[in-house]
Amino acid sequence: MLILGETEAIQLWSNNKTGPLAAFGRLDQIVWARVPQFTLPNGVDPSSGLKSAHYELALEGSATSIASGSSIVSPASRGTVTLATNNPFDAPLIDPAYYSAPVDLAIAKESIRAFFRFMAAPAWKGVLVGPTLPLIDNPSDTFLEEFIRNTSSSNAHPTGTAMMSPPDASWGVVNPDLLLKKARGLRIVDASVYPFVPCAHTQASVYIIAERAADIVKAAWAT
Ligand SMILES: Cc1cc2nc3c(=O)[nH]c(=O)nc-3n(C[C@H](O)[C@H](O)[C@H](O)COP(=O)(O)OP(=O)(O)OC[C@H]3O[C@@H](n4cnc5c(N)ncnc54)[C@H](O)[C@@H]3O)c2cc1C
Numbered sequence: 001m002l003i004l005g006e007t008e009a010i011q012l013w014s015n016n017k018t019g020p021l022a023a024f025g026r027l028d029q030i031v032w033a034r035v036p037q038f039t040l041p042n043g044v045d046p047s048s049g050l051k052s053a054h055y056e057l058a059l060e061g062s063a064t065s066i067a068s069g070s071s072i073v074s075p076a077s078r079g080t081v082t083l084a085t086n087n088p089f090d091a092p093l094i095d096p097a098y099y100s101a102p103v104d105l106a107i108a109k110e111s112i113r114a115f116f117r118f119m120a121a122p123a124w125k126g127v128l129v130g131p132t133l134p135l136i137d138n139p140s141d142t143f144l145e146e147f148i149r150n151t152s153s154s155n156a157h158p159t160g161t162a163m164m165s166p167p168d169a170s171w172g173v174v175n176p177d178l179l180l181k182k183a184r185g186l187r188i189v190d191a192s193v194y195p196f197v198p199c200a201h202t203q204a205s206v207y208i209i210a211e212r213a214a215d216i217v218k219a220a221w222a223t
Pocket residue numbers: 156157158189190191192200201202203204206
């Protein structure tokens with residue numbers, strides 16, 4: 001979204017220390033929000049509860065514009081990591097399978113619409129000039145889908161490549177005691193064991209896994 005020109009912004013700051021320059025910085029605000037239930041395809045809700053967010057908007061201001069990155073916080077799409085060869089030094093085949101679950105696309109679209117609604121609030125009247133291309137006012141579903149598919153990427157919180165599963169499950173990589181299935185004595189202690197992406201940035205839950213692992217290892221060696 002384009003806002004006041006640089007001259008007006010400097011004027012506001014010089015005159016009374018207000019305007020966009022008063023809040024100059026990166027990631028000024030972060031919004032965690034849910035989409036309306038009716039926008040979820042078949043009513044399937046991938047969040048962990050009614051108080052958990054579906055998406056995050058990271059609002060970023062500069063002197064002349066305001067932007068937002070939108071993240072789906074607990075994506076339902078499941079990718080794969082497969083060995084390409086039996087040489088451990090060869091890169092694996094990674095397929096994130098973005099938007100293979102329709103609900104992720106629905107949430108992504110709704111999060112952009114929410115940003116537009118926020119920007120249409122009366123408080124912005126006379127400040128905002130309009131959206132920056134390629135975004136347009138009142139974008140259609142098709143336009144948004146294409147925009148999302150062309151611009152999406154992962155956002156620094158990859159998890160779940162060695163997901164935990166019940167001890168007798170044929171799927172999954174580690175048991176609840178973090179031991180690698182079908183192997184002996186090897187534990188995995190990091191964000192790769194999450195069965196799904198938590199509705200949060202991932203650092204704090206890595207600490208929880210690590211604390212839990214310390215207890216498990218101490219208990220195992222005490223016997
Ligand atoms: C740019 C960025 C910003 C982030 N910001 C936030 C944030 O603001 N808040 C938040 O909650 N989360 C944030 N995260 C996510 C968070 O940092 C990660 O989820 C978390 O660090 C994952 O922990 P981990 O132990 O699974 O992996 P890592 O922290 O990546 O630890 C893996 C370790 O293994 C080591 N290693 C790799 N290969 C080998 C090898 N062959 N032999 C020995 N050691 C090896 C690496 O050097 C590394 O120390 C951010 C991530 C990134 C990339």
